[in-house]
Amino acid sequence: MPRVALFATCLTDTLFPATARAVVTLLERLGCDVEFPFDQTCCGQMHFNTGYADQAKDLARHFARVFAGYDAVVAPSGSCAGMVRDVHPRLGSPTPDAYELSEFLVDVLEVRDVGAYFPHRVTYHPTCHSLRVLGVGDKPLALLRAVKGLDLVPLPAAEQCCGFGGTFALKNPDTSTAMLTDKMRHVLGTGAEVLTAGDNSCLLHVGGGLSRLRAGVRPVHLAEILASTEEEPWAPATR
Missing domain, CATH: 3.40.50 (Rossmann fold)
Structure with a gap:
């Protein structure tokens, strides 16, 4: 199974840590070796969208260094995963294989039934x-x-x-x-x-x-x- 890095994202890490823990619980249940690189920071999306391209470029380079060497980077955010995949290359930064959670599960792990139970x-x-x-x-x-x-x-x-x-x-x-x-x-x-x-x-x-x-x-x-x-x-x- 792949060696996976969790990119928690700023908002989730700050306000919704239960989501990040859920990602780890889920991926480990499916057999992944999940790590959380402690040097991760913002992906730079807010900076880029508000016109601070140089600052976003620095953050993109930092992201590439922190997540280098992993088989996949998984984020519980289509927004931040989209920034990494779509914008970081345009900022001249090498991009690790970054996935939003659902596409990683379906496209990479090739699972749809993850054994979940949620009677609501x-x-x-x-x-x-x-x-x-x-x-x-x-x-x-x-x-x-x-x-x-x-x-x-x-x-x-x-x-x-x-x-x-x-x-x-x-x-x-x-x-x-x-x-x-x-x-x-x-x-x-x-x-x-x-x-x-x-x-x-x-x-x-x-x-x-x-x-x-x-x-x-x-x-x-x-x-x-x-x-x-x-x-x-x-x-x-x-x-």
Whole structure:
């Protein structure tokens, strides 16, 4: 099995460590040797998107040094994996084999049934970078359909952006809020208990809106669903 490095990403490492732990639990269960390089930092996406190309270039070079020598780099974020795969080469940085979690499971490990158990009604939001930069397609849905006990309900207008977009939500708050309102309306219309996605940034944005509405829909990262088993079922993280 491949020697895998976990690229936790800034947001997950800072605010959602349960997601990073879930990735390790899942990959080790599937036979991978998973390591966490402690020198990892930001991939530079925020810097690049706000016009700081030189700083992004330095971070891309650092990323390449930290993750050199691994068979694969796996991230619980289509956004950050997309930055590494799509933008780092344009910044002149050699790129290790970086994957978003679902594409690593389906394309590299060639598994869809990971032995998960999650007895909840779930709807899935496909994040923009996973769709439009990485092209993960229905891989996350294939993984969710194989989860024992999970009731998967389709999300209307699923491919519409949730309005987060990194700094877009800060620079264009009115537009972002309007997009968020549409997304929440569609989520609530499914009757789901859980909203899942492959990026904690989108779950933070949509989940925050749902929380303010006291809607009772919990955002849960895809990795945490896939790591849940009957013997060790998922439980809400406490902070």
